[in-house]
Amino acid sequence: MMKVLGFMTGTSLDGVDMAVLETDGAAQLTFGPWAEMPMPAQTRSLLEATIKAALNWPRGEPEPAIFDEARRAIVECHFQSASEFITRNDLTFQDFDALGVHGQTVLHERPKEGVKGRTVQLFDGQAFADLTGVPVVCDFRQADIEAGGEAAPLMPVYHQALVENAGLDLPLVVINLGGVANITAISDKGLMAMDTGPANGLMDQWMRRHGRGDFDHEGRIAASGKVHEEVVAGYMAHAYFKATAPKSLDRYNFTLQAIEGLSFEDGLATLSAFTLQSLLAGIRLAGVTPETVILAGGGRHNRHLVSQITTVLAPVKVLLAEDLNWRGGALEAEGFAYMAVRSLKGLPISFPGTTGVKMPLTGGVVSYPKSHAQSLAS
Structure with missing residues (x-):
């Protein structure tokens, strides 16, 4: 068993999630404390500018200069968050065998027509290892990209461990409602996973566009609007939905252009309906008829969306992560702690x-603190 502190920063740029996990990299899981720490406004602004630079970065050109500035800011943000977290929980960095860090995604392009994909999770594992004195595992997606894979989603291996640990009946589907929605279908045939479409990403953008906050609390505004079915159908005509699985998305593959003429409320209602239809298309494509569907990710707090999913999937049992005593807010941070152990074990x-x-x-790049490397050499 290894004790790992896992970190996740999502495309919503709202903060750093951290979770302590003890695991053998298989189905043995012991859960320690976890927390969600807010991202400083200055770091968020820098990352928003970095994402814009990444979206305009031509293949084959040197990376934008802002990437290095962002890496330093992300490492600093992680270090400050982790230092506060471990102090609050009466821990030290030396209590951990490793740190598993996802890094900040600023670009994700799926492979197409024989051309490898591109994915960028900004972080500096060596700098973080030197700061903390603990081995760091990060850059989990690059090996998969180099081997011609989609590099996303990566959480299915951890979803499977949670399901085995809980002894749940198969087949089942885990839905992660983040900026992008993805599903993990687990059956006796193994794992099938894919990104299905936007979840919170477009709805949050629409909220910010109208100066109404960062998200639609419990989906109340979406629930008050009218769904424009022809707009949903237009979104569902996107080439992505004709592609076979597995497949992956960037948060920015879909835009708000199709709802620009709608009222604020109708826009949210229509985006929520689009999320629902794309999820259903993904579950059909996975080719399983689940007995249970488990909802994780920030979108599980959107009561309107959860109600829509529950109604449409009936009589399938739809559960929130917390119904199984899973920690919905910690799941991805736990997942990268788990994957760090698997990476270390090959x-x-x-x-x-x-x-x-x-x-x-396998995947994940391991960085050892300089003090550790020097002691191995002596």
């Missing part, structure tokens, strides 16, 4: 059914 984190890679593949 175990696979991506599979043909989850990223389209040809064979199960």
